[in-house]
Amino acid sequence: MSPIRYKQLDVFAARHGGGNPLGVVIDAQGWSDERMQRFAHWTNLVETTFLLPARAEGADYRARIFTPSKEIPFAGHPTIGSAHAALDAGLITPDAAGVVWQECGAGVLPILVEGTGPARELFVQAPKATVVGDASKGGECLSSVLYGVALGALQPACVEGGRRWWVAEFADEAALRGWRPDHATIRKLAVATDTLGLCVFARTAEGLAVRAFPAGVGIVEDPASGAANGLIAAYVATHDHTGALAKGYVVSQGREVGHDARIIIRIDGGHVWVGGRTNTIIDGVVDWRDA
Structure with a gap:
């Protein structure tokens, strides 16, 4: 053999x-x-x-x-x-x-x-992404997870494209990096809404800082999430298409769990490239x- x-x-x-x-x-x-x-x-x-x-x-x-x-x-x-x-x-x-x-x-x-x-x-x-639910679809679980968080310009949403995630923008990078979420409630949110879990992001000088919590598949925090970042990019491109992130940016992810991922996002003619x-x-x- x-x-x-x-x-x-x-x-x-x-x-x-x-x-x-x-x-x-x-x-x-x-x-x-x-x-x-x-x-x-x-x-x-x-x-x-x-x-x-x-x-x-x-x-x-x-x-x-x-x-x-x-x-x-x-x-x-x-x-x-x-x-x-x-x-x-x-x-x-x-x-x-x-x-x-x-x-x-x-x-x-x-x-x-x-x-x-x-x-x-x-x-x-x-894969092409679509918004399949707003914050109201997340119910009490989403409200509980994000309670007390100062949110950014884009409202929380459920986005699907190859995978399905909840995404939410934080108003401040430091708050994002220091956040200690309720993982059990993220798990409940994932199960109740048939999603992988919750991705949160905040704007930085280079682009975005991202944290991903795929509790729906039993992972506490993912150090580098290509599919999730593709969904975030599609959501940003659709709802903030004239801003600084409209054509692409660099993602920092994983530092909170001892990693240091660098993910490059390109947005071109409605297509999102993750690399x-x-x-x-x-x-x-x-x-x-x-x-």
Whole structure:
């Protein structure tokens, strides 16, 4: 049996160890759903992805994304990390426009490749996002979580696009970074509204500071959230389309949990691109056998 290649990555990192970890099984053809899920549970990473030959027309490869407990259709850092791994493994090459096409549960998504080597940055076009509820839909749970918080210009909303999150703007960066939320109530909010949880953000000199609490999938705080930042960007682009953030900005995330993520947002013609740099931390093979 040929060795099965495996990489462990640091996605959206401003420095090594500052981003969101991701496991990628490069050669997952022939793996059953149960085998993938069992391996993802064992890695105990936020997500683990499995690369396969494409099935959809126009796609260069296919990525399946698993949390430790279930498969999900889309997430930002697994998408960027999977493309990084596929490029490094020689599975794909960008087209003349510098784009690779990844098939996942959210469809076939373009990923723009800029630069080479350690300086390479990848940008995924986030799925189209729509507002599916205002603050009133969050009920007492949302009101309780945000009680006493000075909110910013944009009102809280539930936004969907590949994933579904509550988003809320804080008026002050220092208040955002020092906030100690009620995680149990965020969990209740996520369950009651069928969302991942709550993302909060505040404006900074570079763009936004973001914190994400995906209690709906059992995570207290996420250090780097590509999909969530795509939803925030879409919400900002729709409701603040003439402001300083209208064409894009830089996100700082994860410092409150010992990380240092740098996520780059571009907004172009109504499309949101989410990107940044990825570091390969572990590059080897995996020996994972069926029970």
